[in-house]
Amino acid sequence: xxxxxxxxxxxxVAFPATGLAYNTLVVLVAVATVGCAGGVxxxxxxxxxxxxxxxxxxxxxxxxxxxxxxxxxxxxxxxLLTGAAASSFAALCLLALIRRCTxxxxxxxxxxxxxxxxxxxxxxxxxxxxxxxPGSGTIEQLLLGHAAAVTARDATLLAAVALATVLVxxxxxxxxxxxxxxxxxxxxxxxxxxxxxxxVTALVVLMVVVGLPTAGxxxxxxxxxxxxxxxxxxxxxxxxxxxxxxxxxLASAVLGVLASIAWPGLPTGPAVVLSAALxxxxxxxxxxxxxxxxxxxxxxxxxxxxxxxxxTEEGLALERGLHEPWGLAAGPSITVPESRRP
Amino acid sequence: xxxxxxxxxxxxxxxxxxxxxxxxxxAFSAACALVGSFLVVRRMSLLGDAIAHAVLPGIAIGAxxxxxxGGPLVIGGAVAAALLTAWSTRLLRTAAGLAEDAGAGVxxxxxxxxxxxxxxxxxxxxxxxxxxxxxxxxxxxxFDLMSIGRLMMPRATVSAVAMLALVAxxxxxxxxxxxxxxxxxxxxxxxGVPVAAVTALLLTATAVATVGGFEAVxxxxxxxxxxxxxxxxxxxVHRMHxxxxxxxxxxxxxxxxxxxxxxxxxxxxxxxxxxxxxxxxGLAALVAPVDGVLPRAAAGINLAxxxxxxxxxxxxxxxxxxxxxxxxxxRPMPRSLLERAAVWWLWLVGQVEDRGGLVRLSVAGRRxxxxxxxxxxLWEAWLGRHADLPLDHLHPPAEWVEHHLGAAVRQxxxxxxxxxxxxxxxxxxxxxx
Numbered sequence: 001x002x003x004x005x006x007x008x009x010x011x012x013v014a015f016p017a018t019g020l021a022y023n024t025l026v027v028l029v030a031v032a033t034v035g036c037a038g039g040v041x042x043x044x045x046x047x048x049x050x051x052x053x054x055x056x057x058x059x060x061x062x063x064x065x066x067x068x069x070x071x072x073x074x075x076x077x078x079x080l081l082t083g084a085a086a087s088s089f090a091a092l093c094l095l096a097l098i099r100r101c102t103x104x105x106x107x108x109x110x111x112x113x114x115x116x117x118x119x120x121x122x123x124x125x126x127x128x129x130x131x132x133x134p135g136s137g138t139i140e141q142l143l144l145g146h147a148a149a150v151t152a153r154d155a156t157l158l159a160a161v162a163l164a165t166v167l168v169x170x171x172x173x174x175x176x177x178x179x180x181x182x183x184x185x186x187x188x189x190x191x192x193x194x195x196x197x198x199x200v201t202a203l204v205v206l207m208v209v210v211g212l213p214t215a216g217x218x219x220x221x222x223x224x225x226x227x228x229x230x231x232x233x234x235x236x237x238x239x240x241x242x243x244x245x246x247x248x249x250l251a252s253a254v255l256g257v258l259a260s261i262a263w264p265g266l267p268t269g270p271a272v273v274l275s276a277a278l279x280x281x282x283x284x285x286x287x288x289x290x291x292x293x294x295x296x297x298x299x300x301x302x303x304x305x306x307x308x309x310x311x312t313e314e315g316l317a318l319e320r321g322l323h324e325p326w327g328l329a330a331g332p333s334i335t336v337p338e339s340r341r342p
Numbered sequence: 343x344x345x346x347x348x349x350x351x352x353x354x355x356x357x358x359x360x361x362x363x364x365x366x367x368x369a370f371s372a373a374c375a376l377v378g379s380f381l382v383v384r385r386m387s388l389l390g391d392a393i394a395h396a397v398l399p400g401i402a403i404g405a406x407x408x409x410x411x412g413g414p415l416v417i418g419g420a421v422a423a424a425l426l427t428a429w430s431t432r433l434l435r436t437a438a439g440l441a442e443d444a445g446a447g448v449x450x451x452x453x454x455x456x457x458x459x460x461x462x463x464x465x466x467x468x469x470x471x472x473x474x475x476x477x478x479x480x481x482x483x484x485f486d487l488m489s490i491g492r493l494m495m496p497r498a499t500v501s502a503v504a505m506l507a508l509v510a511x512x513x514x515x516x517x518x519x520x521x522x523x524x525x526x527x528x529x530x531x532x533x534g535v536p537v538a539a540v541t542a543l544l545l546t547a548t549a550v551a552t553v554g555g556f557e558a559v560x561x562x563x564x565x566x567x568x569x570x571x572x573x574x575x576x577x578x579v580h581r582m583h584x585x586x587x588x589x590x591x592x593x594x595x596x597x598x599x600x601x602x603x604x605x606x607x608x609x610x611x612x613x614x615x616x617x618x619x620x621x622x623x624g625l626a627a628l629v630a631p632v633d634g635v636l637p638r639a640a641a642g643i644n645l646a647x648x649x650x651x652x653x654x655x656x657x658x659x660x661x662x663x664x665x666x667x668x669x670x671x672x673r674p675m676p677r678s679l680l681e682r683a684a685v686w687w688l689w690l691v692g693q694v695e696d697r698g699g700l701v702r703l704s705v706a707g708r709r710x711x712x713x714x715x716x717x718x719x720l721w722e723a724w725l726g727r728h729a730d731l732p733l734d735h736l737h738p739p740a741e742w743v744e745h746h747l748g749a750a751v752r753q754x755x756x757x758x759x760x761x762x763x764x765x766x767x768x769x770x771x772x773x774x775x
Contacts, residue, residue: 046444049441051441051443051444051447052388052443052444052446052447055447059562098627101627101635102577102627102633102635103576103577103633104573104576104577104627105382105385105387107385107386107387107388107443108382108385108387108569108572108573108576109573110387110388110443111387111388111390111391111565111566111568111569111570111573112566112569112570112573112620112623114391114562114565114566115391115562115563115564115565115566115567115568115569115570115616115619115620116566116570116616116617116619116620116623117620118562118563118566118613118616119563119566119612119613119614119615119616119617119619119620120613120616120617120620121613122560122562122563122610122612122613122616123604123607123609123610123613123614123616123617124609125610126609126610126613127607127608127609127610130608130609131608144458218395218454218562219451219454219455219458221447221451222447222448222451222452222455225444225447225448225451226447226448226451226452229434229438229440229444229448232440233438265462265463266459266462266463267458267459267462269455269458270454270455270456270458270459270462271455271459273451273452273455274452274455274456274459277448277451277452277455280448284434284437284438290438290439292437292438295437
């Protein structure tokens, strides 16, 4: 614990007030920052219509982590994560290559990458175990996550990378969002779409890698997919969407960690994923605009008004622009901007 | 136990011991490849991945309720979990407007997390090992035997073969509907194919195939067996029944090779099978007859090479025509490396004679050059008559098409033009050879 890890003293000051054990607080901070950053970066991947990029990246981390242990003999977390990041970035490059050079469709290419890279990783790790080589146990902790094994030093590293990721997203918001929404338009406007795509891919890889120690390789993609989907139900604008996704990720991380404290034996990674899923479920059902309940209610309301013969009035109101923007099939396609209304 | 079954006892040094686990891998891979072909064609690969992950809680709950692995309770739980996954992914698409892959991503991670929680919390009461659930342990299947009549067989082998038979019967019985739905769902819907039922059957078959070798292969590696053989087969052949046959063949070969490789290197068999499958896919992507990267690149290079040679010959022919009398002309300057190579090649095969910087075509060279120039000028004449282009716009398209016109087309154009010069007033050379 050197002075360079400035987060640790802050934790030391904070923990007597919360009543949580010091180790728990360390884990909580790490998981929370990673969850928050995962939500933000995942939003970009979701908008780019590549929500499972993180899944492919996550499954490819195993082989890199094993390879770097074999090559360097070191098995501290930063080394493992460096190897993991390298192999997962390589896998995503391979995915882009398959997409470009073969007839194989996107979904199949992603599935191939997931299966084969994970198979390679499993083979290498099992081989290491059979040879009695050191390090296979540490790598295995990256598979399903082992939050309790995260030290304060590791936590500071994870939190720092996650924060840096969020800052990068914030700094390049205009570019990444433009490419995510309409790559063809961005390309026509002279933006370096390929470069920005690669940058977003790199961010996804970073998020996956820092999520590994707590959530594990198989589940870390959930941190990138579920919070943006939940947040999407509440807003139509990209700024609030990013913030909300970050908050959902943060909230589910905190909920998951607290649940795993309250219920001994409950693994932290799956608990975080299940909390996120719970928030997502509530959002999909209960969000005011796009939520299922709200939509059903609008449909029934429409039928009722139809039956009451007041639909003509409603139509006139719509024409005057006084009507609520939510139609039957809620979504931006029928939302008339304020300026365009008659 | 009797003598007939005696040689099949689990003896780690014995051939039969290994044969059983290899047979398990092959049967399981074949079943996965069969359903996977349809998943890949229907662009549902990721749903297959999702189902392979999502059967975990179903299996865990089935096992908690007292079912045995490979027993009806566990399979029922897995199928229920698979259908729940498909149904909720669909609901997320129709009700929440979520893309299919995003929906699958949400659902299967949630289900898998639930499965891990159940397995971890109930580890003491259930015979399910989280490690085994992830990685599988194909090497150990021969330790767990059951008797079928007089035969002692590993339970996992029986289960994998039974699932293969079940899946084959289900897909085979609905083959025409499956293919129709896979290639054109709206049309199938219109002519009255029960599309929803056909899809549900495919997803159920996926769940059944998945659960058949779950303990042997593990949740995460199932996806490679579902998708990779089918994706490779799709690159190699283009009819559905051939895709299925090739996928199954590849899967069986990969299962045996991967198993042997794992045995030789002392590592995880399922992982090695996935790696071998990946190698097969890579090979198919590189060398597939029509769609492979290498054949396509070779075809492109071949064309560029022919164009370079033909352009060079035509250039000298035109220069000689201008000079008249078949006299040698100064050698033009090659513009690219490929053209330089073409010049050298043409000199080597004797189509161009080069004497101290002056070049002329040999008889063979002249014949080829005349064919190219004839194609060029006929195409200009045809364009001039039919396309209503100004004179100076005729050359570029003809420069491109001259390499692709066959003798039959040239003849027809000539018949239509009834002789005469090309639009620029130059003579069209006669068909040579």
